[in-house]
Amino acid sequence: MKLTHYISLRYIGVSVLVMLVSIPVFYFVLQSVLTHNIDESLQDQKTLVTEKLQNLHDKNFLILENEITVVKSSNAFSKDQLFTKEIYNNIENEKEFYRILQFSVKSDGVNYNVQIKESLVESEDLLKIILKLLISILLVLVGTLLIINYNIKQKVWKPFYKTLEKLKQFRVDKVDELNLEKSKINEFNDLNFSLNELSSNNKKVYQSQKEFTENASHELQTPLAIVQNNLELFWQTENISAQQAEILNDISNATSRMSKLNKSLLLLSKIENKQFSETQNVNLNLLAEKFFKNYQEQIKFKNLYLKTSLSEIFIVEIDENLAEILVGNLLLNALKYAPKDSEVEVVFSENELLISNLSDGKALDKEKLFNRFQRQNNKEKGTGLGLEIAKQIANAFHLNLSYEFKENRHFFVLNRLN
Incomplete structure (x- = not known):
């Protein structure tokens, strides 16, 4: 009201x-x-x-x-x-x-x-x-x-509604300042002044945070790339003992994981700061088909049976790159944690994507599942950010990502918010 x-x-x-x-x-x-x-x-x-x-x-x-x-x-x-x-x-x-x-x-x-x-x-x-x-x-x-x-309403509250409309259109990642106009009413002037100050400070904080995140990510990525290149050069040298090879392999894996973690955290920061503003209608079915083609070897290695239903098209207005990450993270999560010789089910409808895989008998903690650095088990290596990234992408584009456990299966459901 x-x-x-x-x-x-x-x-x-x-x-x-x-x-x-x-x-x-x-x-x-x-x-x-x-x-x-x-x-x-x-x-x-x-x-x-x-x-x-x-x-x-x-x-x-x-x-x-x-x-x-x-x-x-x-x-x-x-x-x-x-x-x-x-x-x-x-x-x-x-x-x-x-x-x-x-x-x-x-x-x-x-x-x-x-x-x-x-x-x-x-x-x-x-x-x-x-x-x-x-x-x-x-x-x-x-x-x-x-x-x-x-x-x-038409006269006295007109400045307030102007302020409200400008606030709805204001974004900290844009160049334009808020610049709220003066009013004949003192209370509205006080409100506009406070909002102008608040928006200006927020823009400065946002810009500083954005620059720090990008710079930190870049500065971390450079030495990691150097370490990785030197490791590859070291692998090519002669007379490497088995113990040295094991140590080099551990260093390489840790460096690779750190690089992925760095990229994932940067991506999360960009999603939270709403730096992905270019949206278009994206067919999620096509992204799923592309994923299956790229991961045929992993599917064959674990002897997984894919039960897919792609007849209905699920189209979402979203940034295309983020849509690919969203679908990829959910499908990769199912493939990664599905036991060997089991069934992975992927069902599309007009307003929903359902992905399920067999469980080891335990339900996941709904409260912690979509938090950072949470993994379903310690057998599989990963950053622990895949599901949180998927959740943040869903929230950013008015989608709902939920989890259910029934009949000894994990179900992840992505659907539109009503």
Whole structure:
């Protein structure tokens, strides 16, 4: 949810809630006030009627209006009664609510029971009008808040959205600086200033890190190449003993492994720094077929049976060189750790690549499998970076690489993120 919507919903929600609570409270308070006024009017009429009855002579009996009823009675009311009652109105031909006051008056030894009533229709009509007016005010208030919110979003928050758009397009590996514009709002200016400083510092740190990685890799690669060349020259000399040959072989293997490790770490650094930005649609099926052709000798040596399904094409938008490394690392991992005379399964679908090989009976640790320098076992020599490189490449191009163990087989699945 956007911040403007979040704030607006809170303002509108609180305003509507206050109005919804206020309207019935106001209605009942106003109803109570109107009823109280009617009660006071009834009391005033009671005083008037009482005075007239006490000054009344039998021969000149007072005829009062319809709302006032006077009846001679031997049984007087014990006390004054004030209540609301629904009574049929002959004139309006409908039932109406009346406020009624009943009391007794004694004049010249004669008891009179008096009933004074006053219609509540006018009060109810007034309350309905006021209620409709309040509801209209509520609707106008909500509409006004929505319009204000829209204007705020279009004008006040415009610099913020500009900043957000530039941040989305900003990359530390590009030459262009962030250069966020000034705004009329101080908070946005503070934000833009901080982001400009942060982006500038990050670009400097990134450039320094990039140069260090490249220089360190180059400087390491050069002496390693010299050592390897000198070893090859030494191999060609005469009178090398068996012990010397074994030592030279160990040095050569260690140098070769160090060179591969150096290249792998450099590749990981480049992937993490997103230095591979040229992408295209790459057919992973073709890369798998190319891999199988290049590794026919290894497959024959371990007498592995390849069960492949390449009928469906899995196309990914990715850097082509990285795609080749990704597929190659996964397939090489399966060939390397598959037992001799076993089956390696490779299945392609439109959105997925599944690679499985037979296990030695143990599942791999999912938590550590894709970490650096993790190997499935110590029998096979390697850098321990192959699966981590594959995982980093997958993450960089919106793919998911996962591992499962079932039916005594390792399954590596590469698919698109939803």
